[in-house]
Amino acid sequence: MTTATPFLMFQGDAQAAIDLYTGILPGTRVLHMQRHPAPTSNGGTVMLARVDICGREFLFSDSPPVHAFTFTPSNxxxxxxxxxxxxxxxxxxxxxxxxxxxxxxxxxxxxxxxxxxxxxxxxxxxxxx
CATH class of the missing domain: 3.30.720.110 (Signal recognition particle alu RNA binding heterodimer, srp9/1)
Known part of the structure; x- marks a missing residue:
């Protein structure tokens, strides 16, 4: 079956975001966590995490390269x-x-x-x- 999952790309803060969201939003939990073998250039450690946020699955990742873009309120x-x-x-x-x-x-x-x-x-x- 084809699926679509929101993907949140961080630049070193994925674990801190996961900790915040699981700490305050009910039913929010980490389903799977895969770590980078060593911290990325921006200090990130999350290669890919599947997180259930209030019953919806999201993907989290720390991007190894630093990008000139981040999140926007349009999403x-x-x-x-x-x-x-x-x-x-x-x-x-x-x-x-x-x-x-x-x-x-x-x-x-x-x-x-x-x-x-x-x-x-x-x-x-x-x-x-």
Whole structure:
């Protein structure tokens, strides 16, 4: 069967991102981890990891070469939260040392919504379901 899986390429921060996401998002866990034989030129150690984030599989990798590009908000992870408290907890944790693109608010299409880039540059849209 043909499948499509989101692939997140980091430049040395894949393990730190995995640690953050598994620490705050319920049901998030590492399914498989393959390490580079030695740290990459940018210090990364994750060759390829399969991570279940809230029931969806993602691939993580530390790129050995340093690139002139990183993540962009045009691709984001959209999370429907079960409660306002959960949404606010996720927003606070993910936005720490990151950048808030849309603060938590009522935007008409949602009674409570926020959009941010975390400290790794990964973009998250958090919504009260």
């Amino acid at each position: 984001s992870i959209f999370v429907d939260c079960n409660s306002r408290e959960e949404l606010e907890r996720f927003f606070t944790a993910l936005s720490q040392d990151g950048k808030v693109l849309m603060p938590l608010d009522n935007y008409g299409f949602s009674s409570h919504f926020g959009w941010l880039n975390d400290r790794f540059g990964v973009s998250w849209q958090l919504n009260l379901a």
